Amino acid sequence: MFQTAEKLYVLLLFLVIHLVLGALLMGRAGRRPLLWTVLAEASKEVSRRLNRETRSEQDRLVRGFIVVVLLVFFALLFGYVMEKLSGLPYGFLATLLLLSVTVTGMTPVAVLRRVQKSLAAGQLQQAKEAVSAQLDEDISGADDSGVIRKAVESAAVAMNVRLVGPSLFYVVFGTTGLVLYVTVMSMHGAFGRTDRKTFYFGGTVRSLEMLANWVPSRLTALFFALAAGVVTRARPFATLKVAAEQAGKCDSRNRGWVIGAAAGALDITLGGPRRWPDGEKSTEEWIGAVGTTARLETAALKRAGLLCFAVFLIVMALSAIALGAVIKFT
Numbered sequence: 001m002f003q004t005a006e007k008l009y010v011l012l013l014f015l016v017i018h019l020v021l022g023a024l025l026m027g028r029a030g031r032r033p034l035l036w037t038v039l040a041e042a043s044k045e046v047s048r049r050l051n052r053e054t055r056s057e058q059d060r061l062v063r064g065f066i067v068v069v070l071l072v073f074f075a076l077l078f079g080y081v082m083e084k085l086s087g088l089p090y091g092f093l094a095t096l097l098l099l100s101v102t103v104t105g106m107t108p109v110a111v112l113r114r115v116q117k118s119l120a121a122g123q124l125q126q127a128k129e130a131v132s133a134q135l136d137e138d139i140s141g142a143d144d145s146g147v148i149r150k151a152v153e154s155a156a157v158a159m160n161v162r163l164v165g166p167s168l169f170y171v172v173f174g175t176t177g178l179v180l181y182v183t184v185m186s187m188h189g190a191f192g193r194t195d196r197k198t199f200y201f202g203g204t205v206r207s208l209e210m211l212a213n214w215v216p217s218r219l220t221a222l223f224f225a226l227a228a229g230v231v232t233r234a235r236p237f238a239t240l241k242v243a244a245e246q247a248g249k250c251d252s253r254n255r256g257w258v259i260g261a262a263a264g265a266l267d268i269t270l271g272g273p274r275r276w277p278d279g280e281k282s283t284e285e286w287i288g289a290v291g292t293t294a295r296l297e298t299a300a301l302k303r304a305g306l307l308c309f310a311v312f313l314i315v316m317a318l319s320a321i322a323l324g325a326v327i328k329f330t
Helices: 002-024 034-050 057-086 092-100 106-120 124-132 144-191 203-212 214-230 236-249 253-266 299-329
Strands: none
Touching: 002 092, 002 106, 002 144, 002 299, 034 057, 034 144, 057 092, 057 144, 057 203, 092 144, 106 124, 106 144, 106 299, 124 144, 144 203, 144 214, 144 253, 144 299, 203 214, 203 253, 214 236, 214 253, 214 299, 236 253, 253 299
């Protein structure tokens, strides 16, 4: 229990620091956390070299399995080293550093704000660049409404995979679990799609993603439902309904829960077919309650930013409550 209290204390300290710095630097839209970027680029390079379309389906399936096993092994090894470092005097500083390159909650809010300002100034290209830095899709042909929709989607997914998921795995499994979660989700983003190029090579990592992100995705949907209570024209009771009923419209049901919750909370339509930089397209369906639209206006960005910020505060409040409970009962 002492270790749990220590992890909650370090997480809460990080979230407070992150909140302050995020508020001070709100005008600057950040990129993905460093470890996410490194792992994503490494996963893409491995996929490019080993996932050749000239190879047989079985060969690509086996190669994908071996890649996942090796990267998971190195993730566990690195997480174990960080666990040992955290046990040293002032070792919490190493953990804070690790959290700073894996966890973020204010960056999605900042990106939504930057996109809103760019579109208001008629700078569509700058808005596209801000969104493109957060996701791996090709949005070069998107209009204002498409950019807004992608900004909201990327922010919602980021609250799941870069805040709720990493925080939960850190508290439950320590730094080893944190690094493992980030590694699995980075691989899934790089070669876990279901299109013809990655279907076989990404089979193993898709299974891992379903396991690793099952709880975090549903927790995120719940947090969106709670946060919807403070957002104008939001629908708290529709949040979980849309998520549960339409999650299957996404290639990943976990992602479907998050996108569905955001769409239900904001009373809009999200999702739909996606286009990748390599030219491949997804066949995902639109997600949203009956009567909603995917033709979004800039006001949706402000509402989505408030929704994400409320989720961040919920995570921070729950961390504080859990820490207080652990200290009291131990």
